[in-house]
Amino acid sequence: xxxxxxxxxxxxxxxxxxxxxxxxxxxxxxxxxxxxxxxxxxxxxxxxxxxxxxxxxxxxxxxxxxxxxxxxxxxxxxxxxxxxxxxxxxxxxxxxxxxxxxxxxxxxxxxxxxxxxxxxxxxxxxxxxxxxxxxxxxxxxxxxxxxxxxxxxxxxxxxxxxxxxxxxxxxxxxxxxxxxxxxxxxxxxxxxxxxxxxxxxxxxxxxxxxxxxxxxxxxxxxxxxxxxxxxxxxxxxxxxxxxxxxxxxxxxxxxxxxxxxxxxxxxxxxxxxxxxxxxxxxxxxxxxxxxxx
Numbered sequence: 209x210x211x212x213x214x215x216x217x218x219x220x221x222x223x224x225x226x227x228x229x230x231x232x233x234x235x236x237x238x239x240x241x242x243x244x245x246x247x248x249x250x251x252x253x254x255x256x257x258x259x260x261x262x263x264x265x266x267x268x269x270x271x272x273x274x275x276x277x278x279x280x281x282x283x284x285x286x287x288x289x290x291x292x293x294x295x296x297x298x299x300x301x302x303x304x305x306x307x308x309x310x311x312x313x314x315x316x317x318x319x320x321x322x323x324x325x326x327x328x329x330x331x332x333x334x335x336x337x338x339x340x341x342x343x344x345x346x347x348x349x350x351x352x353x354x355x356x357x358x359x360x361x362x363x364x365x366x367x368x369x370x371x372x373x374x375x376x377x378x379x380x381x382x383x384x385x386x387x388x389x390x391x392x393x394x395x396x397x398x399x400x401x402x403x404x405x406x407x408x409x410x411x412x413x414x415x416x417x418x419x420x421x422x423x424x425x426x427x428x429x430x431x432x433x434x435x436x437x438x439x440x441x442x443x444x445x446x447x448x449x450x451x452x453x454x455x456x457x458x459x460x461x462x463x464x465x466x467x468x469x470x471x472x473x474x475x476x477x478x479x480x481x482x483x484x485x486x487x488x489x490x491x492x493x494x495x496x497x498x499x500x501x
Contacts, residue, residue, distance in 0.1 A: 243402040269328030278309035300356040316452040320351035327355045346442030349432035366417045373413045380406040422477045439486040450479040
């Protein structure tokens with residue numbers, strides 16, 4: 209009973225946070241519309257946003273991975289990974305298990321694309337060579353959680369709102385620039401409040417989008433622990449990912465990248481905080497599954 213209650217509370221909190229962030233984005237977008245065209249501007253901003261969200265294309269996973277040079281893996285290529293994927297997908301109640309892709313290159317990462325109905329997960333060569341089966345299972349569960357909760361679509365919507373805001377803000381600047389001659393001649397006035405909103409709004413939307421991304425990462429970690437029953441597997445994988453990323457950045461940039469970018473500018477949460485949260489889940493009544501054999 210405690211398991212279901214805590215899981216429900218976690219999902220409810222996630223839904224509320226996501227809704228609040230999108231509401232804030234909508235308010236800022238509507239405010240820019242009002243500045244540009246009054247009440248009609250709000251209406252057109254809403255119509256434009258809804259229209260783009262409805263018609264925004266869902267690119268097939270195979271098309272996306274073909275662009276970045278991914279190669280489809282068969283069950284014969286990676287039998288263990290396929291077995292893990294099938295079991296995790298079943299636990300996540302996905303109708304179809306994600307296809308698996310091999311990603312060439314020197315980066316250590318994994319990414320998921322698609323919807324719960326049709327999806328794929330790509331894993332880099334370095335990731336496959338570095339992580340143990342237990343750690344790969346944690347990473348796979350994390351990516352399947354993104355698919356399960358349609359995070360790719362949610363983040364695409366957030367990005368679309370961001371792009372609309374930037375476009376409208378730029379339009380506002382152009383209109384102000386065109387009116388500068390009239391302003392200097394005393395024939396027109398400029399609203400400094402409107403100017404401030406046009407300057408600040410894109411940055412606020414970007415911060416909200418990044419905040420949403422960090423929240424979805426925490427949620428995917430949490431769900432991955434529930435899917436595998438092994439929070440420590442994903443925690444150790446994250447530790448290796450962080451160590452690899454640090455070494456690459458340290459070599460290329462010759463600096464400590466952990467301190468080079470404030471948290472509010474990051475799309476992912478602090479790795480140590482993610483690890484700490486996962487390790488705390490080891491004692492949670494939510495995590496009651498046996499580790500895959």
